[in-house]
Amino acid sequence: MHPRSSRRVLLALAAMVGVACAESSKTTSTTSSTTTACVATATNGAFFDLRPDTAIRAEEGVKTPKGVPTEDYVARGYDYGANFTLNVCNAVVKGVKDVIGVEKSSWKNISAYYETHGKLYSLGSQSGTLVPRGKKLVLQYSGGSPCGDSKGKVKRGGSVHDGAAYRGYRDDDDEEDEKHRSKTSKDDDQKKPGSDKEKEKEKEKEKEKDKDTSVRRKSATISFLCDRDPDVVTAISFVGTDPDECAYFFEARSQHACAGAEPHKPGSVGPGSVFAIIFFIAILVYVVGGVFYQRTVAHARGWRQLPNYSLWSGIWNFLTDIAIILTSSCARFLPSRRGYHTLSSSNGRNRNRDDENRLIDQLDEEWDD
Structure with missing residues (x-):
């Protein structure tokens, strides 16, 4: 085959490597662009997942996984005169009724509220949109009860x-x-x-x-801070509100608010898969390109067409010698070998005894004479 054809083949294989890398990057970019509730990725690649902090309703007869909260978070208002009940990225577990200024159909979506003087006020409906701002995560609820006139x-x-x-x-x-x-x-x-x-x-x-x-309607803004202490349970505290009592601010500390690596999503090509694809394509280019070179330039035939044939054959011979040595050393401990040795040793002993007896008999006869 002409050298030009081998060059064309090598260029085609290099193009295959580039296409594979482009497809893998395209797949990863499309999968990362999809948004998930209560999950965020910062511009620097930091990944945040607050779904373990979401309180869920405990059902009868169903065992709740360990570490999953089943009750709403309570933030004490102290000088405000009321306590606040909240949930993370989901509606409150405890149902609410008779909410001031909110339609009945929207009561099931309320994620934060407080009660004072027998009246219940909503601080916003559920939202799973996390916004990373530096080392903090911000979650905001809006569309609560009307605030003021x-x-x-x-x-x-x-x-x-x-x-x-x-x-x-x-x-x-x-x-x-x-x-x-x-x-x-x-x-x-x-x-x-x-x-x-x-x-x-x-x-x-x-x-x-x-x-x-x-x-105007009330809203709640929760700022999450990273707390790497595994013994600390996620807690939300009340920070303050504006003079019109429309915007309420809270602070939460959680170990899940710490930046981490984004897990591999099913159906997407991860870094390990991309590396494996590039590795196998590189081996294919090495083998095919070496064969074409050995055949066209070195005019080699048979197994000698493989690239670096002498190196690989030496390695193969070394491995075969090691295998032979191991099998021969292990064969000495087999039961059949043991039986053969004991038989031969017993025959030798019998022969020595017969010779001794003959010698004694011969001496006795000479002594009698």
């Missing part, structure tokens, strides 16, 4: 509008909007009579939208 508009300076002045400002806009709507509605009535019901429904929807966007 303010409409939530903030000036550029950062302070909340005064209630009365803000309501007056809203009333002026509402009056202008109503005048404009009344004019347009009259024109529409003249053009399209009999559509009053549809217009009323649209007005009610717009009012509900304005009402929903204007109401």
Whole structure:
């Protein structure tokens, strides 16, 4: 075969190696891009998994795995006047009812709340989105109970509008909007009579939208810190709240908040698999390229076409000699060999006794004579 053909084959094998590496990197990138609840990967590659800290409901007759929490976390409010109940990345295990300002259908999704004066206030619905910020992890719940009567508009300076002045400002806009709507509605009535019901429904929807966007709701932000002490149980403590009592801040210490290595996901190509693929492809390139070189350049035939034939044959001869030595040394201890030795030794002893007896008899005869 011509040397040019061997070069083409080597280039084709090198291209196969590049394609394999590209496919493996593509697979790992696609699998890492998928998000999992209560799991986060920082920009520096640090992996965080807080799923072991999520409290689950203990079912009757089912054994709960060891180390898995089955009760909600309680944070004492101290000077706030109320204690807080929370869960990590999931709704609270203990069901809640009659939550202020939250629809009944959303009660089962509440992840943080507190109770005061017989009223229960939500601090937000469940969320599994973890945000790594340096050495800390941040988990935020939003969409809780309404907080105060303010409409939530903030000036550029950062302070909340005064209630009365803000309501007056809203009333002026509402009056202008109503005048404009009344004019347009009259024109529409003249053009399209009999559509009053549809217009009323649209007005009610717009009012509900304005009402929903204007109401501020309570939220909870939990900052997780790494604690490598295995004996410390995950605990959440209350830090504080803003003056409007809308944003509540908590701090949690957990060993699961420490950065670790991302585990291998099923269906993806891990680092070990990538190394194995590259290794076997390299061996294939070595063998095929060596065979083509020995055949075309050195004009070798038979087993001598293998690359570094003398080296591999020497290693093979050495291994075969070691195997022969071991088998021969072990064969000495076999039972058949032992029986043969004892038989030969017994025959020798009998022969020596017969010779001795003959010699004694001969001496006796000479003595008698």
